[in-house]
Amino acid sequence: MLNLGDEMLFRTNLSRNLLVDCAFTENHFTVDDASDFQLYKERITCLPLSEPRKAELALYCVAAKRFHKPVQPKSWFFESQGIGHTPEQGDLVSLSNVLNDGVFIALEVGENATLCAYTDLVPFALNDSKTLEFGQVIKVMHDRMSDANTLFFTQQMAMVG
Structure with a gap:
C-alpha cells in the first residue's frame, strides 16, 4: 500500500x-x-x-x-514488429498477437525490453487461457513494440479540422 x-x-x-x-x-x-x-x-x-x-x-x-520485482520478458505472447521500437518512460506503445491489439504505457525502459502497463478496460488475451487486465504489467522485448504515440496524436489532429 x-x-x-x-x-x-x-x-x-x-x-x-x-x-x-x-x-x-x-x-x-x-x-x-x-x-x-x-x-x-x-x-x-x-x-x-x-x-x-x-x-x-x-x-x-x-x-x-x-x-515490481525484476522479471524476464514474456515476449512470446506478442508478434514481432521487425526492428521494433525503443520507447521512453511514459510513451504509449502498441503490442499485438493473433487474438488482439492493445495499447500499453512504458514504465521502466531497459536496453532490450520494457516493463509496460495495459491501458484498456477490455481484457487483453495473451493466449486462450491468460489475459491482462486494466493496469496489469508485463515486460516485453522492444522488437515486439510499435509506437502508439503517433496514432493518438494523428487522431487528435484529424479531429481538430
Missing part, C-alpha cells in the same frame, strides 16, 4: 509474489512518485478513459515502477 496522505491509502493491483519486500512496509508518496505520476497522467490524457480511471492507471504505473 502507498500512503497518499490525508488518510488515503492506495492498494496496487499487483499480486504479492510480484512485489519487492519493501512494498510490505509503510511507504509514502515521494517526490519521485509525484513526478512519475504527473508524467503518466500527461501521457494518458488521449486515452478514452474517465478521469478517475486515468488517475487509477497512473497510480498503478507508479506502484509498478517502484515496487
Whole structure:
C-alpha cells in the first residue's frame, strides 16, 4: 500500500509474489512518485478513459515502477514488429498477437525490453487461457513494440479540422 496522505491509502493491483519486500512496509508518496505520476497522467490524457480511471492507471504505473520485482520478458505472447521500437518512460506503445491489439504505457525502459502497463478496460488475451487486465504489467522485448504515440496524436489532429 502507498500512503497518499490525508488518510488515503492506495492498494496496487499487483499480486504479492510480484512485489519487492519493501512494498510490505509503510511507504509514502515521494517526490519521485509525484513526478512519475504527473508524467503518466500527461501521457494518458488521449486515452478514452474517465478521469478517475486515468488517475487509477497512473497510480498503478507508479506502484509498478517502484515496487515490481525484476522479471524476464514474456515476449512470446506478442508478434514481432521487425526492428521494433525503443520507447521512453511514459510513451504509449502498441503490442499485438493473433487474438488482439492493445495499447500499453512504458514504465521502466531497459536496453532490450520494457516493463509496460495495459491501458484498456477490455481484457487483453495473451493466449486462450491468460489475459491482462486494466493496469496489469508485463515486460516485453522492444522488437515486439510499435509506437502508439503517433496514432493518438494523428487522431487528435484529424479531429481538430
